[in-house]
Amino acid sequence: MHCKEEQGPLAETEKTCEISGTTIKELKQSNSLGVSQRRTAIEVSAMNTSKNELGKEQLVLSWQGCKPLPTIPDKNFAVFMLEAMAKVVEGDDEAIAVVDAETGKKRTFSELCELVPRMSAGLAAAGVGLGDRVMYYSLNHTDYPLVYLSVLHRGATIVHISPIYEGLQEDMMHAMRLSGASWAIVHAELLDQAEAVFSLLPPNTLKKVWVIGGAVEPAIEDLVGHAPIPPVTQLDGLHPASAVAQMPFSSGTTGSRKGVMISHSNEVSRMIMFKYLADVQEWLGTSESTDSTCLLVTSLSHIYSHFFLFASLMFGGKVVLLPHVSSSAILRTIQEHQVTLAIFTPLHLKMIVESPACQEHDLSSLKLVTSGAASLSEHVVKNFKKKVEALVYNLWGMTELASFATGCIVTQDWKSLCIGKVMPFFEVKVVDPSSGQLLGADEPGEICVRSPTTMIGYANNSAATSSMIDAEGWVHTGDYGYYDSQGLIYLTDRIKDLMKTRSHIQVQPSELEDLLLQHPHVAEAVVIGVCQDDFEEMPRAFVVLEPEAPVQPEVLQRFVNDRVPDFKQLTGGVWVVEEIPKNSTGKPMKRQLKAGQVTQLASCC
Numbered sequence: 001m002h003c004k005e006e007q008g009p010l011a012e013t014e015k016t017c018e019i020s021g022t023t024i025k026e027l028k029q030s031n032s033l034g035v036s037q038r039r040t041a042i043e044v045s046a047m048n049t050s051k052n053e054l055g056k057e058q059l060v061l062s063w064q065g066c067k068p069l070p071t072i073p074d075k076n077f078a079v080f081m082l083e084a085m086a087k088v089v090e091g092d093d094e095a096i097a098v099v100d101a102e103t104g105k106k107r108t109f110s111e112l113c114e115l116v117p118r119m120s121a122g123l124a125a126a127g128v129g130l131g132d133r134v135m136y137y138s139l140n141h142t143d144y145p146l147v148y149l150s151v152l153h154r155g156a157t158i159v160h161i162s163p164i165y166e167g168l169q170e171d172m173m174h175a176m177r178l179s180g181a182s183w184a185i186v187h188a189e190l191l192d193q194a195e196a197v198f199s200l201l202p203p204n205t206l207k208k209v210w211v212i213g214g215a216v217e218p219a220i221e222d223l224v225g226h227a228p229i230p231p232v233t234q235l236d237g238l239h240p241a242s243a244v245a246q247m248p249f250s251s252g253t254t255g256s257r258k259g260v261m262i263s264h265s266n267e268v269s270r271m272i273m274f275k276y277l278a279d280v281q282e283w284l285g286t287s288e289s290t291d292s293t294c295l296l297v298t299s300l301s302h303i304y305s306h307f308f309l310f311a312s313l314m315f316g317g318k319v320v321l322l323p324h325v326s327s328s329a330i331l332r333t334i335q336e337h338q339v340t341l342a343i344f345t346p347l348h349l350k351m352i353v354e355s356p357a358c359q360e361h362d363l364s365s366l367k368l369v370t371s372g373a374a375s376l377s378e379h380v381v382k383n384f385k386k387k388v389e390a391l392v393y394n395l396w397g398m399t400e401l402a403s404f405a406t407g408c409i410v411t412q413d414w415k416s417l418c419i420g421k422v423m424p425f426f427e428v429k430v431v432d433p434s435s436g437q438l439l440g441a442d443e444p445g446e447i448c449v450r451s452p453t454t455m456i457g458y459a460n461n462s463a464a465t466s467s468m469i470d471a472e473g474w475v476h477t478g479d480y481g482y483y484d485s486q487g488l489i490y491l492t493d494r495i496k497d498l499m500k501t502r503s504h505i506q507v508q509p510s511e512l513e514d515l516l517l518q519h520p521h522v523a524e525a526v527v528i529g530v531c532q533d534d535f536e537e538m539p540r541a542f543v544v545l546e547p548e549a550p551v552q553p554e555v556l557q558r559f560v561n562d563r564v565p566d567f568k569q570l571t572g573g574v575w576v577v578e579e580i581p582k583n584s585t586g587k588p589m590k591r592q593l594k595a596g597q598v599t600q601l602a603s604c605c
Contacts, residue, residue, distance in 0.1 A: 059438040061421075061428040061487055067280055069424055070272055072452060074240050077267035078153035079231050081310060082116060084271075085109045088316035098142045098309075098319045101295075101333040105142050109316070112146055115224050119150035120231065122223025126183075126208060130155040130237055133179050133247070136301070137161040137172075137194055138187035139323040141213050144300050145313060147185060147220060152245050152264070155232030156183075159259075160248045160301035163190060171249075171257065172197040178259045178459055179247055182207050188214025240264035247459060248303050250399050259459030262303075262402045267310075269452040270403040273425045274311045292317035293365075295339040297325050297348060303399045304373045308343045317341075327355035331363070338365040342390075345373045346380050347586030349392075353383045366390040372397065372404060374586040375491070375510075378416040379517050385410075394420060396491060400468065400475060403453045406489050416514060417481075417490045426451045429474070430482055433495055444482040446495060448474045480508070497590065499529035499537040507568050512539055515560050521549035522556065524580050526588045530572040540572030542593055544580055551576050553604040573605040 063069070073080065088095055088109045099106045128134065134151050136158050138144070151158050159179040161172055175181075176197070186194045188211050198206060210220040232238045245264045249257040294312040296319060298305040312319050320337045322329055330352060333339065342348075349371060352358055366388060371381070372395035381392055396419035397404035405428065408420025422428050430445045431438055439445045450473050457465035469475055480498060481491040492510050499507045509527035516525035524544040529537030543556060553574040561569040578599040581589040592598065 059429055059440060061483060061489070063422050063424045063426065065280055065424070067276070070276055072265070072269050072272050074234075074265065075268055076152065076155075076231050076233055076238060076240060076243075077245050077264045078116065078120075078149040079233070080268050080271065081149055081313065082113055082153075082231075084314045085113050085316075089113055091316070095316060096318050097313055098145060098321060099337070100142045101320050101322045101329070101337065102324065107142050107146065109313075112149070112313075114228075115146055116149045116153055117228030117231070118224045118226055119146060119220075120153035121226035121229040123150060123154045123156065124229060125226055126223070128154055128156050128183055130232055131243070132156040132183060133159050133181040135159045135161055135176065135179070135181035135184040135186075137163065137190055138185065138212055138300075139163050139189060140296065140300050140305075140321040141187065141323065142321060143212055143220065144321075145309065147212065148246075150223070153231045155236065155238045155243070157244045158246045160246060160306075162249070162299055162301045163187070164299065169193075169197055169200075173200060174257065175249060175259070176201060176205070184209045185212055185220055186210075187212050188216050191216065238264070240268065242456065244456065246306075248301060248306070248399055258461060258464060260399045260402075261456040261459055263456050266402045266453050266455065269425060270307060271311060271314055273403065273423060273453070274307075275314065276424050278315070292341055293320060293337055293339050294318070295320045295322065295330075295333060295337070295342045297322045297330060298343065298345060298373065302373065303397070303402055304345075304395075304404075305343060307403060308370070312341075327351040328357055331355060331357055331361040334363050334366055335361045340365055340367045342366060342369045344369055344371055345586045346371055346376045347374065347582070349376075349384045350380050353380070353387060358387050363388055363390075368393060370395055371410075375417070376410070377514075377517060378414075381410050381414075394418070396420070396489075398449075398475070398477060400455045401449060401451060401453055402455060403451070405449050405451065408488070415490070417492055417510060419481075419489050419491050421487050421489065425453065428483070428489060433480075439482070441485045442482055444480060444492065447477050447479045447481050447489070447491065449477060450474050497528070499539055507539060509539070512541065512560060512564070512568065512570065515563055516541055516543060516556060519556060519559050521545050521552075526580050526590070526593060527570075528572075528590055528593050530594075538572035539568065539570050541570050541574045542577050542580060542598065543574060544578070545576060551602045553602050557604055573603055575603045576601045 093110045095109045097107050097109045097112055134156050136147065148158055159175065159181045161175050182205070184194070184206055186209055191211060210218050212220045241263055243264050244261045245267050246262045247259045248262070249259055292312070292315065294308060294317055296305045296309060300306050300309060309319055320333060320339060322333055330348065334342065368391045370393045376394050385392065392410040393407055394410050395404040395407045405423055405426045406420045407423060408414070408418060427450045429438060429448050430443065431448055433446045454469065454473065454475055457469065478495050479491050480493045480495045481489060483489045493508045497509050499509065512527045513525045516522050522543050523546045526542045527539050530540045531537055541556070545551065553576050557570050557574045578601060581592040581598065583589055
């Protein structure tokens with residue numbers, strides 16, 4: 001490896017490095033917002049995708065950078081975070097770690113460092129042991145990092161139950177049975193719902209339920225009145241690579257939810273990845289300082305918000321939580337707390353754009369917005385950038401990866417479906433779903449990912465684990481896509497969503513959805529395959545119209561059919577509906593669409 005620095009015409013410093021024949025340029029400059037910016041652009045040579053005798057290695061995409069990847073420490077994640085937060089306290093013992101945007105309640109880094117070992121002791125005194133499962137069912141709350149780290153400090157596992165599950169009772173029962181949770185922590189506002197489910201469980205399933213966020217006994221705060229104890233570590237039987245730190249659940253958009261077992265090593269790996277990434281790419285808006293303020297609106301039971309909560313705390317930044325989400329609450333919080341980094345889904349971007357109050361609030365503090373957990377469309381991001389002067393960073397990942405695996409800044413030439421380049425510690429390849437053969441640039445297939453952040457497996461489901469993770473550690477994501485000659489990855493559809501129409505030709509729903517969104521009357525569009533017989537599907541579109549747009553499904557059907565070949569036409573018709581059913585992060589629930597569980601306004605066949 002060798003590097004050289006020179007002055008570039010647009011950059012403060014231009015560094016060119018050659019690693020194994022791959023040329024990387026780092027360009028450091030200030031963007032229009034004054035944010036220091038260092039881009040990493042790969043000029044492909046080692047990442048040559050032609051199929052020659054070197055074969056496999058050349059068809060695997062990985063991070064390329066001048067700075068070597070760091071070693072991942074083998075630690076209890078709570079210990080890792082306490083060490084990071086202790087450094088923040090050394091610089092400022094009054095630094096605020098987390099604040100509730102609605103109530104103003106705060107927790108400082110100093111309090112977290114003091115109270116985590118105490119609450120861990122309280123859990124031990126109550127009988128919570130190594131490997132025990134503790135169900136957590138709550139709105140976003142300032143004591144979440146305290147509770148989470150205390151449970152992990154004790155060597156137990158947090159089982160996340162989303163506060164906005166669809167089909168709440170059925171989902172909670174499924175999660176309780178699958179996880180084997182024997183303890184529970186429930187938000188006061190959700191206690192009635194939780195107790196209705198608990199009453200259906202076999203007697204003595206739960207040893208105790210603590211309450212968070214209200215004057216209800218037994219309160220979680222009661223656990224901090226104990227003398228601190230040391231963390232559970234390898235010496236006590238906790239092995240970070242195999243010990244389950246948390247169990248979130250898969251999104252369930254195409255099937256039943258699965259319990260995803262994330263280890264302590266997975267947790268530490270993703271923090272080390274982000275620390276490295278923030279060091280080499282300063283435009284992420286993070287640095288080891290306390291001047292950043294991060295807004296989290298998605299439930300902390302979701303891996304996306306969970307990641308950024310602890311990443312921000314690791315850097316000493318302040319985190320603002322919003323328990324109840326609305327466009328007005330988001331806008332007000334950004335202005336009042338001078339938020340610099342907002343962790344959003346495309347649904348939140350859309351909420352802001354469509355809010356009449358958007359222009360009434362000062363959003364100038366906002367430097368960076370991430371978009372994740374669902375597909376980002378050009379329509380949404382363009383409308384957002386017209387109203388908000390902030391960088392938008394598109395991320396893609398999976399609960400099973402405990403992290404985002406790819407990402408990119410959304411620039412003027414960004415293309416819909418582009419999820420960016422590979423992140424540090426990650427490898428990506430594209431394979432033929434049928435044969436498993438490695439594919440090259442611009443050859444669509446299944447996206448596979450390998451990383452130290454990959455889950456241990458699915459709880460009590462070895463068959464699903466084996467089908468997801470192969471013997472070489474590759475996660476078969478079920479996502480259909482490709483990469484181009486620049487190493488940019490494009491995610492087009494779920495493999496399960498691909499439709500086989502006439503002559504058994506596969507059709508991608510996203511192509512038809514993009515066409516529909518080009519019509520000025522269409523606000524949202526989802527396309528599914530409707531079975532005509534055992535061997536053929538007909539594409540059917542579900543659309544939500546713009547306000548006051550004429551309800552003319554035949555016009556929309558003709559708009560698409562005139563632009564595609566016969567086998568791609570909307571032969572299953574167009575349904576105009578009040579809304580597209582979505583999960584909590586904005587992903588369409590295609591199972592409900594296939595079952596016709598929508599309010600239909602008009603249709604054509």
